[in-house]
Amino acid sequence: MANSVWVFAEVKEGKIKKVVFEMLSEGKKMAEKTGGDLSALLLGHNVESLAEQLGHYGADKVYVADNEVLKDYTSDAYNKVLVDLIKANEPAIVLYGATILGKDLSPRVAASLNVGLAADCTGISLDDDGKLTATRPMYAGKAYANLSFSDSKPNMASIRPNALPMSEPDESKKPDVVKVDVNVSAGDIRTKLKEITKTASERPDLTEAEIIVSGGRGMKGPENFQLLEDLADVLEATVGASRAAVDAGWRPVEDQVGQTGKVVSPNLYVACGISGAIQHLAGMSTSKYIVAINKDPEAPIFQKADYGIVDDLMKVVPVLTEEIKKLKAEE
Amino acid sequence: MNVVVCVKQVPDTESVIKIKPDGSEIITDDLKYVMNPYDEFGVEEALKVKEKMSGTVTILCMGPSRSVETIRTGLAMGADKAVHLDDPSLEGGDSFAAATALASVLKGMEYDLIFCGKQAVDDDSSQVGQMLAEMLGLPHVSLIQKLEIADDKKSATVHSQVEGGMAILDVSLPAVLTTQKGLNEPRYASLPGIMKAKKKPLETKDAAALGLSSDSVGCAGSKTMITTMTPPPQRAAGKVIEGEGPQETVPKLVKLLREEAKII
Ligand SMILES: Cc1cc2nc3c(=O)[nH]c(=O)nc-3n(C[C@H](O)[C@H](O)[C@H](O)COP(=O)(O)OP(=O)(O)OC[C@H]3O[C@@H](n4cnc5c(N)ncnc54)[C@H](O)[C@@H]3O)c2cc1C
Ligand SMILES: Nc1ncnc2c1ncn2[C@@H]1O[C@H](COP(=O)(O)O)[C@@H](O)[C@H]1O
Numbered sequence: 001m002a003n004s005v006w007v008f009a010e011v012k013e014g015k016i017k018k019v020v021f022e023m024l025s026e027g028k029k030m031a032e033k034t035g036g037d038l039s040a041l042l043l044g045h046n047v048e049s050l051a052e053q054l055g056h057y058g059a060d061k062v063y064v065a066d067n068e069v070l071k072d073y074t075s076d077a078y079n080k081v082l083v084d085l086i087k088a089n090e091p092a093i094v095l096y097g098a099t100i101l102g103k104d105l106s107p108r109v110a111a112s113l114n115v116g117l118a119a120d121c122t123g124i125s126l127d128d129d130g131k132l133t134a135t136r137p138m139y140a141g142k143a144y145a146n147l148s149f150s151d152s153k154p155n156m157a158s159i160r161p162n163a164l165p166m167s168e169p170d171e172s173k174k175p176d177v178v179k180v181d182v183n184v185s186a187g188d189i190r191t192k193l194k195e196i197t198k199t200a201s202e203r204p205d206l207t208e209a210e211i212i213v214s215g216g217r218g219m220k221g222p223e224n225f226q227l228l229e230d231l232a233d234v235l236e237a238t239v240g241a242s243r244a245a246v247d248a249g250w251r252p253v254e255d256q257v258g259q260t261g262k263v264v265s266p267n268l269y270v271a272c273g274i275s276g277a278i279q280h281l282a283g284m285s286t287s288k289y290i291v292a293i294n295k296d297p298e299a300p301i302f303q304k305a306d307y308g309i310v311d312d313l314m315k316v317v318p319v320l321t322e323e324i325k326k327l328k329a330e331e
Numbered sequence: 332m333n334v335v336v337c338v339k340q341v342p343d344t345e346s347v348i349k350i351k352p353d354g355s356e357i358i359t360d361d362l363k364y365v366m367n368p369y370d371e372f373g374v375e376e377a378l379k380v381k382e383k384m385s386g387t388v389t390i391l392c393m394g395p396s397r398s399v400e401t402i403r404t405g406l407a408m409g410a411d412k413a414v415h416l417d418d419p420s421l422e423g424g425d426s427f428a429a430a431t432a433l434a435s436v437l438k439g440m441e442y443d444l445i446f447c448g449k450q451a452v453d454d455d456s457s458q459v460g461q462m463l464a465e466m467l468g469l470p471h472v473s474l475i476q477k478l479e480i481a482d483d484k485k486s487a488t489v490h491s492q493v494e495g496g497m498a499i500l501d502v503s504l505p506a507v508l509t510t511q512k513g514l515n516e517p518r519y520a521s522l523p524g525i526m527k528a529k530k531k532p533l534e535t536k537d538a539a540a541l542g543l544s545s546d547s548v549g550c551a552g553s554k555t556m557i558t559t560m561t562p563p564p565q566r567a568a569g570k571v572i573e574g575e576g577p578q579e580t581v582p583k584l585v586k587l588l589r590e591e592a593k594i595i
Contacts, residue, residue, distance in 0.1 A: 012494060073493075075461070075471060100494050104473045107426065107458035111465035116427060116554025119456045134555075137563070138455055142348035143357060144564075145557045152554055190470035191502045194488075198496040205494050211594075235595065253476075253513035254492060259344050259452060260368050260512060267594045279344045285563065289592045291584065297571070307587055308571040309580045319577040323585045324595065 003036030006091040019097035025167040028058035045071035055175030067182035098158040118157040140259040140282030161208040209238035216242035218273015222250035258283035276301025332386035334377040338370040340401035341453040354559040369448030371517035372510035406528035407520030418537040425553040430462035435541040449511040464507035471507040
C-alpha cells in the first residue's frame with residue numbers, strides 16, 4: 001500500500017534485534033500520520049514464531065519469508081526478497097537498522113530500486129506533506145544534516161541503534177502474518193558462506209550496547225583490561241578501546257571506538273585512561289552519559305564528560321566495580 | 332588481475348568542522364584534505380594483489396581539482412594509473428549520484444576486482460561500494476579482513492566482519508569489496524615513489540565524456556538532499572567529582588549515576 005511504513009526485522013541467533021523494536025515504535029507514530037499500516041519484514045529460516053513479538057511493538061502485519069536459502073544472511077538473497085516485496089506492495093517508507101547487516105543490505109536495495117537511502121540516521125520524521133525527512137550525523141558527528149528525499153518511492157533510511165525511543169510492548173496485539181514465496185535459488189547467491197567464526201565475547205556488540213566501558217593508552221597494558229572486563233561484568237556492559245590501545249595490540253580491531261572504528265551511542269560510556277582525541281570523541285559523543293576517569297585534569301575528555309574523576313584509574317576502577325556490585329546486591 | 336580502487340579525498344580527521352551561518356553547508360576554507368583513511372586499506376590490498384599475481388592497479392577518484400593530490404598519493408604508494416572524474420556538475424550529490432557516476436566510468440574499464448572503503452569519513456554514508464556493485468551487476472562483500480584470490484582468478488575467499496565474529500566466504504569475481512582497518516597496514520609513499528608518481532598516467536574525465544546526462548549526476552541525480560546542516564547537540568558542562576581518593580569519589584559517582592542520570 002502506498003502509504004504503509006515498513007521495518008526490516010533483523011534477526012540474530014533466533015532473536016529480533018532491539019533496534020527493530022525502536023524502529024517499530026517510531027514507525028507506528030508515522031503510520032498513524034500517513035494513514036497506512038505498519039509492517040515488518042521477517043526473513044530467515046524457522047523464524048515465523050518471532051512474528052508475534054513484532055506485533056507487540058506495533059506491527060499490524062508481518063511478511064514472513066521463511067526458507068532454507070535465507071538461513072544465513074547473504075546480500076544477494078536478502079536483496080532479491082526485499083526488492084520483490086517492495087515492488088509488489090509499494091510501501092511509502094522502508095526502515096533498516098544501521099547495524100553491520102543493515103548497512104550491508106540497505107544500499108544494495110536502494111540501488112536496485114533506484115531510490116534514496118539516508119544512512120545511519122539518529123532521527124526521522126514526516127514533513128507536512130507526509131514525506132520522510134531524516135537527521136544524520138556527518139563528519140563523524142561533528143555536524144548534523146537534515147535530509148529530504150526525491151520523489152522516487154519508497155523513501156528509505158537506516159537507523160542508528162539506541163537513537164529512537166522504544167515504546168512499551170502490548171502483548172495483546174497480534175499481527176497478521178503474510179507468508180511470502182521466496183524466489184531465490186542457491187545459484188542466485190554469488191557469495192557462498194563457508195564458515196562463521198565467533199569472537200569469544202558473549203557481550204552485546206559495541207554499536208548496540210547500552211553501557212560501554214572503554215580503555216585507552218592509560219590502561220598501560222593488555223592485562224589491565226581485566227579491570228574493565230570485571231566492571232563490564234557487573235554493569236552488563238561491553239568493553240571498547242581507543243585506537244592507541246588497539247594499535248598497541250592490547251585489544252582486537254573490532255573493539256576500536258572512534259572515527260575510524262565504531263561509532264557508538266550507549267546510555268553510558270565510561271572512558272578510562274582515554275585522553276579524548278577528536279577522532280575518539282567523534283565515535284562516542286552521542287552517548288547519553290559519559291564518565292571519564294583520567295589522572296590528567298586537562299584531558300579533553302573532561303570537556304565532554306558528564307561526570308569526571310581525576311585520579312589513577314587503576315585505583316578507581318576496582319572500587320567502582322565493588323560499589324556497583326554492592327548496589328546490585330541490594331536490589 | 333586488474334584492480335580498481337575507488338578513492339575519495341576527505342577533510343583530515345583532525346579537522347574542526349564549522350557550518351555556514353545559513354546552515355547550507357560546511358565552511359571549507361581552512362580544511363586540510365587527505366585520502367579517506369579506509370581507502371588506504373584498499374590501495375594497499377590492491378598493491379598486494381598485484382605483487383602476488385601481477386596486473387594493474389588503477390585509482391578511480393571523483394572530486395574537485397584538489398583531489399589530484401590524493402590521487403598522486405595513491406600513485407606514489409604504487410598504483411599504476413588513475414582516472415579522475417572532475418566536473419562541477421558532479422559535485423554535491425548523494426551516494427546514489429556518486430555511485431552512478433563511478434559506475435559509468437567502470438563500465439568502460441576492464442577489472443577483476445574493485446575496492447571501496449567501508450565509508451567516506453566526510454559523508455559517513457557507507458553506501459557507495461554496495462550501490463556500485465548493484466549498478467554493475469556484481470556481488471559485493473563488506474568489511475573484509477582477509478583476501479585470498481583463487482589461482483584461476485575467478486573467485487576469492489574473503490573474511491568479512493559480521494556481528495560478533497567473522498564470516499568466511501567465497502565470492503565470484505569480479506566483485507566489489509569494502510575495506511577497513513584490520514585488513515592490512517597501508518604503506519607510506521616512498522620518495523622514489525613520489526617522484527615516479529608524477530609521470531604516471533592520470534586521465535581526467537568530465538560528465539560529458541561519460542555520456543551522463545546532467546540530470547543523472549550531482550545534486551540533480553541525487554535521491555536524497557541536504558536541506559540544512561546544524562552543529563552537533565551541545566553537551567552540558569560536566570562535573571568533576573571532588574573528594575579524597577576513590578573511597579570518596581566513587582560512591583558519589585555511583586549515586587549520581589543512579590539518582591541523577593538514572594542509568595544504573
Ligand atoms: C586518521 C586517524 C584516525 C583515527 N581514528 C581514531 C579512532 O577511531 N579512535 C581513536 O580512539 N583514536 C583514533 N585516532 C587516534 C587519536 O588521534 C588518538 O591518538 C587516540 O585516540 C589516543 O588514544 P588514547 O586516548 O588511548 O591515548 P592518549 O592520548 O595517549 O591518552 C592516554 C590518557 O590516559 C591517561 N592516563 C594515563 N595513565 C593513567 C592512569 N593510571 N589513570 C588514569 N588515566 C591515565 C592520560 O592522562 C591520557 O589522557 C585516529 C587518528 C588518526 C590520525
Ligand atoms: N567521490 C568518490 N570518488 C571515489 N570513490 C568514492 C567517492 N565517494 C565514495 N567513494 C568510495 O566509496 C566508499 C564509501 O563511501 P561512502 O558511501 O560515501 O561512505 C569510499 O571509501 C570510496 O572508496
